[in-house]
Amino acid sequence: MKENVLLQVHQLSKSFGGVHAIQGVSFHVHAREIVAVIGPNGAGKTTLFNVITGILRPTSGSIVFKGVSVVGKKPFQLAQLGMTRTFQNLQVFGNMTVIENVMVGLHTRLKTGIFSAGFRLPRVSKEEKQALEQAFACLRQVGIEHLAFEKADILPYGMQRLVELARAAASNPSLILLDEPMAGLNPQESNKLVEVLLEMRSNGMTFLFVEHDMETVMSIADRIIVLDYGKKIAEGSPEEIAQHPDVIKAYLGEEEVI
Numbered sequence: 001m002k003e004n005v006l007l008q009v010h011q012l013s014k015s016f017g018g019v020h021a022i023q024g025v026s027f028h029v030h031a032r033e034i035v036a037v038i039g040p041n042g043a044g045k046t047t048l049f050n051v052i053t054g055i056l057r058p059t060s061g062s063i064v065f066k067g068v069s070v071v072g073k074k075p076f077q078l079a080q081l082g083m084t085r086t087f088q089n090l091q092v093f094g095n096m097t098v099i100e101n102v103m104v105g106l107h108t109r110l111k112t113g114i115f116s117a118g119f120r121l122p123r124v125s126k127e128e129k130q131a132l133e134q135a136f137a138c139l140r141q142v143g144i145e146h147l148a149f150e151k152a153d154i155l156p157y158g159m160q161r162l163v164e165l166a167r168a169a170a171s172n173p174s175l176i177l178l179d180e181p182m183a184g185l186n187p188q189e190s191n192k193l194v195e196v197l198l199e200m201r202s203n204g205m206t207f208l209f210v211e212h213d214m215e216t217v218m219s220i221a222d223r224i225i226v227l228d229y230g231k232k233i234a235e236g237s238p239e240e241i242a243q244h245p246d247v248i249k250a251y252l253g254e255e256e257v258i
């Protein structure tokens with residue numbers, strides 16, 4: 001395995017009864033890459049994510065993360081190893097403040113419970129103080145430090161996405177998987193998120209993401225993996241994928257529209 005390969009997926013398959021949701025999919029992700037997974041509805045993208053992140057067990061195949069076989073590991077164990085994810089639907093705790101949401105993501109790094117002191121700020125323990133500082137650093141990374149003490153559910157959708165991303169970053173991951181990060185965002189919000197993801201990458205983060213928004217995929221992915229009916233039908237740079245005949249046929253309705 002090449003030294004900077006972070007994630008190696010080999011011959012991965014997952015069936016639900018007679019439905020072969022993913023079949024013999026292999027690919028890798030290098031450190032500091034942004035890799036997109038695309039494909040028509042039902043192609044197997046969500047299943048692939050759920051298998052990689054330990055929500056589903058594969059029917060066969062291997063997943064190696066940082067040189068460790070992770071098949072059968074639970075999401076919290078993967079988080080401890082440095083792999084975390086966001087979901088298609090927002091997973092923000094609306095009745096909590098932004099900073100509290102981010103501190104939830106810190107639990108894999110802390111020895112004690114983060115809410116034990118109930119945020120009695122002047123008297124918080126050293127570890128809790130450090131946790132607060134780390135949470136602020138995560139908010140700073142996504143540019144919403146000024147919203148730390150706002151209730152999450154009063155924020156616009158795009159800001160809530162950033163809260164989610166800050167929480168993912170709080171577990172100090174090496175790899176973040178994003179499931180349709182642009183879904184529901186307006187163009188300004190999408191642009192902001194793209195900016196944040198590129199900034200995080202330039203600071204060393206690696207991303208694997210599923211996305212329907214082709215403009216985003218084409219603008220930020222270093223490499224694109226295309227699934228169709230559970231199989232990988234193509235892999236390459238945005239330029240290669242835009243011209244790939246099988247992709248155009250399967251994914252774009254036989255017309256070059258990228």
Ligand SMILES: Nc1ncnc2c1ncn2[C@@H]1O[C@H](COP(=O)(O)OP(=O)(O)OP(=O)(O)O)[C@@H](O)[C@H]1O
Nearest residue numbers: 016019020021039040041042043044045046047048
């Ligand atoms: N729990 C399940 N039980 C049975 N079949 C499933 C299950 N989850 C997914 N499938 C099937 O597996 C196939 C792949 O579904 P999946 O949701 O992974 O596709 P997708 O590419 O994420 O689609 P979309 O773009 O619509 O989200 C589909 O045929 C789907 O119906």
